Amino acid sequence: xxxxLKPPRTNVRTSTGLLxxxxxxxxxxxxxxxxxxxxxxxxxGAETPVPGFLQALAALAEFGGGFCWIIxxxxxxxxxxxxxxxxxxxxxxxxMMRDPFVATGPxxxxxxxxxxxxTISILFLLAGPGRYSVDRFLFGERIPPRTxxxxxx
Numbered sequence: 001x002x003x004x005l006k007p008p009r010t011n012v013r014t015s016t017g018l019l020x021x022x023x024x025x026x027x028x029x030x031x032x033x034x035x036x037x038x039x040x041x042x043x044x045g046a047e048t049p050v051p052g053f054l055q056a057l058a059a060l061a062e063f064g065g066g067f068c069w070i071i072x073x074x075x076x077x078x079x080x081x082x083x084x085x086x087x088x089x090x091x092x093x094x095x096m097m098r099d100p101f102v103a104t105g106p107x108x109x110x111x112x113x114x115x116x117x118x119t120i121s122i123l124f125l126l127a128g129p130g131r132y133s134v135d136r137f138l139f140g141e142r143i144p145p146r147t148x149x150x151x152x153x
Contacts (some may be wrong), residue, residue: 004076006139007128015130022069025120028065029082037063061085071132075100083121089114096113 010018036043038060041052043059061081068078092126093099103110129135 002139005074005135006141007075007130007133009141010128010130012131014127015132018075018124018127018130019072019132021120021123022073022133025117026066026069028084029062029069029117031066033059033062033066035084057081058085069124069129070130072135075133075135077127079121079124083115083118084126086118086121090118 036055040056040059041069042055044050044055045051045073048055061078062085065078065085068074069082090111094101097109099109099111101110101115102112131140
């Protein structure tokens with residue numbers, strides 16, 4: 001399990017880019033999930049065929065996953081939960097609601113946002129959180145000091 005949580009090594013530039021995406025996308029997910037977490041088993045309404053526990057999992061994935069992305073904690077778990085949630089959202093908009101990929105008018109739905117968030121989730125599953133994360137602190141390799149920088153007395 002620890003191997004699953006161990007973030008891959010990244011350089012400073014890549015880690016900085018991952019941090020920026022984590023902060024923006026994580027905050028967006030927390031905003032999206034805030035209303036859902038207030039009514040976790042019924043945020044889709046009474047007429048929906050989606051069971052309450054699946055609605056609660058989606059609310060937790062969005063709000064909790066967004067928080068985890070911001071601080072870089074349990075990134076593989078959070079990203080997997082968000083990827084599953086966004087896959088269902090994209091498929092619902094594309095196939096059940098028959099929305100276009102990009103909305104062409106005001107108030108029209110699309111599956112572009114869910115697909116973009118799915119893509120970001122896959123990015124974090126593959127690339128990890130970067131070096132500026134709690135995961136790196138908890139599960140990352142301890143890098144020994146470089147021996148070529150040590151001067152004898």
